[in-house]
Amino acid sequence: MKDITIKKLAELVDINPETIRFYHREGILKEPAKRANGYRYYNEDHALRLSFIKRAKDLGFTLKEIKDLFEMNQKSRATCATVKVKAENKIEEIDQKIADLMQIKKSLQDLCHACDVGSAEMKQYRVMDCFDASCKC
Template structure:
């Protein structure tokens, strides 16, 4: 069965990005240069859609485009990706845990300040009523 080629607009829609994003990924080596029609339109295959989905998923997990590019360069027959990907995932997880701790401290401080502001506001309102 022969699959229908995808033009950039359709690939963008299926992968949840704008066509400019696909062009950016091509320029930066995240996607290979596609073949073109006689009219110059970019033509993509299912492999490009799979790569786009991989990139989007990796981004949602916190990987940078440079890290994703590195992971993708390690993919392929005879290449050992596991060790590198595991190492990068561990680093990303560690960074995420650090950010979560910082956000938790920020949340706690904000809640304390908010409580203080509310108490101060109430006591000012009471003093105004009494005066």
């Protein structure tokens, strides 16, 4: 991939150019130096990093967590113990999200079953109960 402008990079990764500028300010994405013509040009590494950021956000990672992941690769003082603790904490969060999603899935399946039985059954069903942690839908 040849060097491209921020507009083309944004189109390639399917994000807003302002989001890229925000990532520059937050220190998550290194801003390339301006060239003689006054433009900044981005390369394949920028596109890969932005794709990673976008996917990680979609999967529930915060920008701070994403930045921490990048910094662990770049800083020599990051130890395996530090990385392992962060990874284990994220695994616990993911496991909890999976459990929550499974509870919601079961509730929606129950709703589908209630619809199959009849509209009276469906009207008695409270789908919002699936978000109640104490409810074992």
